[in-house]
Amino acid sequence: MTKIRVAVLFGGRSSEHSVSCVSASGVLRALDPQKYDITAIGISPSGRWIKMDSNLDFVMASGQLPQVPEVGESLALSPDPEVLRHQLADIDVVFPVLHGPWGEDGTIQGLLELAAVPYVGSGVLASAAGMDKITMKILLAHAGLEVGAFVGITDHQWRNDQAACIDAVNDLGYPVFVKPARAGSSRGITKVKKQGDLIAAIEQARTHDPRIIIEAGVEQARELECGVLSGDQGRLRASCVAEIVVGGQHEFYDFDAKYLEDSAQLVVPANLDIDIERELQELAIRAFDALGCEGLARIDFFLDANRTLIINEANTMPGFTPISMYPRMWQGSGIEYGELIDTLISDALRRGTGLR
Ligand SMILES: Nc1ncnc2c1ncn2[C@@H]1O[C@H](COP(=O)(O)OP(=O)(O)O)[C@@H](O)[C@H]1O
Ligand SMILES: [Mg+2]
Structure with a gap:
């Protein structure tokens, strides 16, 4: 039986880097070596692709939140689909165990579409949406x-008419949940119980993403x-x-x-x-x-x-x-x-x- 060549991608540039490392170490341990040829590729916090040992010792090593090292044998991937296809030629399928932006949001999925390499999970549009x-x-x-009542506030809207944004939020009633539109693991989210605390929560969410959503609290x-x-x-x-x-x-x-x-x-x-x-x-x-x-x-x-x-x-x-x-x-x-x-x-x- 020929083995399926699977690459597990993990880490990444989002604030959920460490969570992804822990998820990937579980996946790598569960892949049956009789069935799969396994490649582990860590993406460092700065975005470098590093070939790693598939036992991912570093995940359990220090008791701290794990992080893909910035140094190691790096993979320089070309955006040219022909070159990229060649570079990923020894991989049948990718499991992108990535959470958050630059991984769960359609970007990696787009790269793999260009390279015509199948991958686990949603495609570009559903990942981005x-x-x-x-x-x-x-x-x-x-x-x-x-989905409950919500207000989306774009960077443009916030910069141009804060008062209108605040009015729209007040119409939801309090408490509200202020969130970055594109984040995860509850990063940047604040429960706001009164209008006086709203602007600080919005500014906090905007440090994660200039696009934010404010939802009526359930x-x-x-x-x-x-x-x-x-x-x-x-x-x-x-x-x-x-x-x-x-x-x-x-x-x-x-x-x-x-x-x-x-x-x-x-x-x-x-x-x-x-x-x-x-x-x-x-x-x-x-x-x-x-x-x-x-x-x-x-x-x-x-x-x-x-x-x-x-x-x-x-x-x-x-x-x-x-x-x-x-x-x-x-x-x-x-x-x-x-x-x-x-x-x-x-x-x-x-x-x-x-x-x-
Ligand atoms: N509209 C809401 N009403 C009540 N609780 C909420 C609401 N939105 C979020 N929460 C609380 O905040 C948590 C994180 O929010 P969520 O939108 O799931 O963000 P993330 O994508 O980071 O998981 C939820 O699991 C829930 O406990
Ligand atoms: Mg959630």
Whole structure:
């Protein structure tokens, strides 16, 4: 049997660099060496592509947040599609285990399209749309899905008419959540309870992204998530539903609650009425399809006090360590971590690149 030559791409230039390294070390450990020839490519915080040893010792090494080193055997990739194809000629499929901008947002996907190398997950458009919370919510709302009230503020709008921006936010009512449009891991997000704190929160979000979104806060909501997977021949499946229960001292599911403290509890499967669970799974598949996602996505919801399911966001490359929510939800639905990775890789190979 000839082995599938798979390259795992990780790290990257976004603020989710370290999270990506941890996800990738899980994927690399689970890839069966009998089935795959494995190449590990780390992208350093400055964007250099470094060939790395596939055991990724550095991830566990220091007890600190892991980082791809800036030094090492680097890959100089050419933007010329012919040259690029040649440079990546020994790779059948790429698993871009990258979170955030310059990885989960269509940029890497565009590079791989140019090189005609198949890759796991969504293509250029769905990756970009999923990354940008304003575009994502417009597309979902257009498909008739509930996303809650929000205001998008572009750099142009903020610079030209702050008063109009603030008026639009005030119409949402407080609390609001102020977010960079294109970030992740809760970076740059502030819950604002009164107008007096709004401008500082906006300026804070704008240090991450000049494009921001402000959403009406969903109060007393349960946070529920569902995995969507493109299985055999592209048939979409929804996983069991899971719940995040955030511990006392955190106002919401912020970065510390996600990664640094043991304060958020992941409940898999969530304790839910069967009708809500079914409805949520159906909405997750509709959201996946409305955004044009491929391969995998995790769709995150709020269940509000009126039992309305509101879509918070879609993540086209969700956290992927063996204990991350996406793999755990599939485990809860009978698909183990290794099998999940095999499914994603064969789906990528089946789909190929180009218009499809
Ligand atoms: N509109 C909202 N109402 C209530 N809580 C929210 C709202 N938006 C975000 N949150 C809280 O903030 C967290 C992070 O927001 P999210 O939009 O998921 O950002 P990220 O893409 O960084 O994960 C959510 O998991 C939730 O706890
Ligand atoms: Mg989130």
